[in-house]
Amino acid sequence: MTTSEFDATRPPEPPGRRRRFGKLARPRKRTPGGRTDGSAEMLMVPEAQFTSYYGKPVVKAPPWGHEVAAYLFLGGVAGGSGLLALGAQLTGRELLRRNARLGAIAAVSLGGVALVRDLGRPERFYNMLRTFKLTSPMSVGSWILTAYSGGAGITAVNEVDRLVGERLPLGPLRPVLRAVEGPAGWEAALFAGPLAAYTAVLLSDTANPTWNAAHKDLPFVFVSSASLAASGLAMVTTPVRETGPARALAVMGVAGDVAAMKYMEGRMDPVAAEPLHHGHPGELLKWAERLAIAGGVGAVVLGRSRVGSALSGLALLGASALTRFGVFEAGIESAKDPRYTIEPQRRRLAERQAAGVTDDSITTAR
Amino acid sequence: MVNLSLGHQFSGPTDPAADAHWPDVRERKGFFTDTSICIGCKACEVACKEWNHNPRDGDLELTAMSYDNTVSLGASTWRHVAFVEQDKERIEVARESGRRLVSLGMPSVRRPQDDAPPGPGASADATGTTDGAPTAYGNVDTTPPDTPEFRWLMASDVCKHCTHAGCLDVCPTGALMRTEFGTVVVQDDVCNGCGTCVAGCPFGVVERRSDGTAAPTTREGERKGEQPDVPKRGVAQKCTLCYDRLLDDETPACAKTCPTTSIKFGDHDDLVTDARERVAQLHAQGMTEARLYGANELDGVGGTGALFLLLDEPEVYGLPPDPRVCTADLPEMAKRAAIATGGMLAAAALAFLGGRR
Ligand code: SF4
Ligand code: SF4
Numbered sequence: 001m002t003t004s005e006f007d008a009t010r011p012p013e014p015p016g017r018r019r020r021f022g023k024l025a026r027p028r029k030r031t032p033g034g035r036t037d038g039s040a041e042m043l044m045v046p047e048a049q050f051t052s053y054y055g056k057p058v059v060k061a062p063p064w065g066h067e068v069a070a071y072l073f074l075g076g077v078a079g080g081s082g083l084l085a086l087g088a089q090l091t092g093r094e095l096l097r098r099n100a101r102l103g104a105i106a107a108v109s110l111g112g113v114a115l116v117r118d119l120g121r122p123e124r125f126y127n128m129l130r131t132f133k134l135t136s137p138m139s140v141g142s143w144i145l146t147a148y149s150g151g152a153g154i155t156a157v158n159e160v161d162r163l164v165g166e167r168l169p170l171g172p173l174r175p176v177l178r179a180v181e182g183p184a185g186w187e188a189a190l191f192a193g194p195l196a197a198y199t200a201v202l203l204s205d206t207a208n209p210t211w212n213a214a215h216k217d218l219p220f221v222f223v224s225s226a227s228l229a230a231s232g233l234a235m236v237t238t239p240v241r242e243t244g245p246a247r248a249l250a251v252m253g254v255a256g257d258v259a260a261m262k263y264m265e266g267r268m269d270p271v272a273a274e275p276l277h278h279g280h281p282g283e284l285l286k287w288a289e290r291l292a293i294a295g296g297v298g299a300v301v302l303g304r305s306r307v308g309s310a311l312s313g314l315a316l317l318g319a320s321a322l323t324r325f326g327v328f329e330a331g332i333e334s335a336k337d338p339r340y341t342i343e344p345q346r347r348r349l350a351e352r353q354a355a356g357v358t359d360d361s362i363t364t365a366r
Numbered sequence: 367m368v369n370l371s372l373g374h375q376f377s378g379p380t381d382p383a384a385d386a387h388w389p390d391v392r393e394r395k396g397f398f399t400d401t402s403i404c405i406g407c408k409a410c411e412v413a414c415k416e417w418n419h420n421p422r423d424g425d426l427e428l429t430a431m432s433y434d435n436t437v438s439l440g441a442s443t444w445r446h447v448a449f450v451e452q453d454k455e456r457i458e459v460a461r462e463s464g465r466r467l468v469s470l471g472m473p474s475v476r477r478p479q480d481d482a483p484p485g486p487g488a489s490a491d492a493t494g495t496t497d498g499a500p501t502a503y504g505n506v507d508t509t510p511p512d513t514p515e516f517r518w519l520m521a522s523d524v525c526k527h528c529t530h531a532g533c534l535d536v537c538p539t540g541a542l543m544r545t546e547f548g549t550v551v552v553q554d555d556v557c558n559g560c561g562t563c564v565a566g567c568p569f570g571v572v573e574r575r576s577d578g579t580a581a582p583t584t585r586e587g588e589r590k591g592e593q594p595d596v597p598k599r600g601v602a603q604k605c606t607l608c609y610d611r612l613l614d615d616e617t618p619a620c621a622k623t624c625p626t627t628s629i630k631f632g633d634h635d636d637l638v639t640d641a642r643e644r645v646a647q648l649h650a651q652g653m654t655e656a657r658l659y660g661a662n663e664l665d666g667v668g669g670t671g672a673l674f675l676l677l678d679e680p681e682v683y684g685l686p687p688d689p690r691v692c693t694a695d696l697p698e699m700a701k702r703a704a705i706a707t708g709g710m711l712a713a714a715a716l717a718f719l720g721g722r723r
Contacts, residue, residue: 052681053448053450056437059568060564060572063573119560119600120600128539196707197703220702256713341686360666362689365468365470366645
């Protein structure tokens with residue numbers, strides 16, 4: 001197809017480099033294990049074909065480091081711990097209450113530091129708290145985090161004060177702090193659930209192919225993961241006679257986590273779900289599931305032995321961390337390959353058009 | 367076109383500047399980039415860099431992507447000229463996809479007398495006939511000109527200044543704002559570099575300017591010694607549609623410099639009209655591969671402020687084929703998160719009540 005005399009002076013094509021843009025890429029193969037149901041009545045829909053601009057990404061991955069993944073985990077631990085702390089407060093489990101409160105404040109502080117560190121201009125972090133924007137999960141989340149930290153902070157100061165024999169230099173503040181301790185526990189618990197769930201919306205409310213495709217079910221994965229992680233922490237820190245509820249919550253968390261993850265993957269576009277199974281994130285999520293199940297079984301079988309309980313708790317904490325890092329990394333990966341953006345979009349566009357909706361395409365003939 | 371009902375705040379047709387409660391809404395401004403007359407001179411890239419004092423992006427390396435060594439839009443690159451080389455086979459595919467688009471019931475390219483009989487498909491040049499026979503466009507001879515063996519697509523990409531801008535919606539600090547011209551601008555003294563907008567943009571436009579640390583999606587380059595220090599580090603940066611120039615009733619730098627008027631600047635409504643006329647004209651010449659991108663206010667982002675006339679599918683140029691503003695699904699996500707939260711509370715309550723025994 002030489003068309004110009006100047007072509008002779010062009011450098012040779014680098015070997016092995018396919019001119020992706022020149023040809024249509026191979027038709028999409030169905031992913032093994034991917035959903036194929038629904039394709040029967042979709043015969044009108046042409047197979048999605050994949051072309052891209054030199055394989056360059058269409059959307060950008062957010063400039064988030066592993067600090068954000070760590071925050072997803074820590075926020076979950078804090079959220080779950082807030083609920084365990086209130087439960088312990090109401091049922092008179094003193095050690096569980098103390099440890100859950102201390103765990104909550106540790107997790108939320110570390111998480112906050114991780115979030116601020118990840119900003120491009122950390123010294124301006126407070127700009128998040130100069131406005132409240134309902135359309136921004138990051139904004140709503142910052143306020144949830146702040147509100148939660150308030151209650152968690154008050155309860156934790158009380159616990160530390162008791163732990164050191166009322167030797168904190170609190171002066172006249174001490175009676176005040178003791179008086180608001182109970183309500184503060186309630187306040188923290190009120191924001192505990194939202195703290196565990198909002199991070200799912202933070203990820204999904206983006207143009208990121210994998211995170212966005214998970215938007216219906218990711219909150220269920222995240223609250224389950226938060227529940228099992230906080231329960232795991234309690235099982236590590238607290239004697240077994242007080243961790244009965246934590247073990248029960250752990251088992252429910254594991255069941256919810258495994259089921260929600262499966263359900264979520266089944267409902268996602270099969271291509272957008274691929275990064276959850278491939279490469280490093282796929283590996284992380286596989287181990288997350290194994291550890292979660294091991295921890296859940298451990299909580300039931302070994303939960304009454306101190307060592308068995310602690311080991312199960314560690315497994316649960318590990319499972320939650322791996323889930324968060326896995327989901328986080330899968331999203332980052334999905335933004336890097338244009339295929340994950342283009343193929344699901346082409347498919348949904350073709351499906352709408354096959355169903356007779358022809359007026360909402362961004363590409364028009366007029 | 368003004369629609370203040372909350373129902374269209376998240377998606378659908380609306381007037382974005384009025385939604386932002388500007389007391390003195392100005393006519394919505396935008397670009398119409400007609401790629402069919404782009405010559406790939408990159409004057410827009412240069413003019414943009416100069417006017418906006420944008421630093422160098424990367425290490426000035428050759429990419430082997432045709433004449434495109436800019437690669438993509440980014441924090442310091444607000445206009446990006448794409449170059450695509452296509453052979454005969456690919457050109458045919460582009461023609462065919464354009465014809466399919468025409469056949470999706472877009473009556474404007476048909477003459478009124480043809481409107482009566484044809485059903486969907488009938489009006490399309492469905493057989494792909496390339497010789498002779500006048501087709502559904504009426505008496506106009508729509509025989510495509512000889513299919514060339516090779517063509518070069520050149521297109522200057524830019525921020526779309528979406529009607530429903532994902533970047534703006536998800537920004538937690540209010541740094542991203544809607545101007546009185548309906549455009550979307552970052553206030554760099556408010557932005558704290560959280561990076562949420564980067565994930566929120568369905569077109570991969572906005573980017574956080576490198577803060578010197580090794581962060582993904584920030585390209586600064588290693589060999590920076592020979593040029594001045596990078597300003598506005600660590601904050602999100604993107605095209606402002608030359609907000610400063612608009613305030614002075616000036617044309618944005620890229621449109622002003624474009625030697626072929628491929629980049630047109632003006633009132634958004636006028637640009638949509640112009641774009642429709644231009645695509646009809648190209649269709650009448652048999653260039654069925656011509657199509658508009660962003661001119662439909664019913665699309666996933668409520669239409670874009672910057673429109674494009676493309677000669678192939680959007681993804682060929684690196685544009686998403688069916689972008690959707692993430693906030694359109696936010697009510698659904700919030701609902702699901704609320705249910706999940708309720709489930710978590712119930713589980714915790716159950717754990718303690720069950721443990722009483
Ligand atoms: S194209 Fe991206 S950066 Fe530009 S307004 Fe739309 S969402 Fe924002
Ligand atoms: S990086 Fe800046 S402009 Fe972007 S969302 Fe964060 S605060 Fe807003």
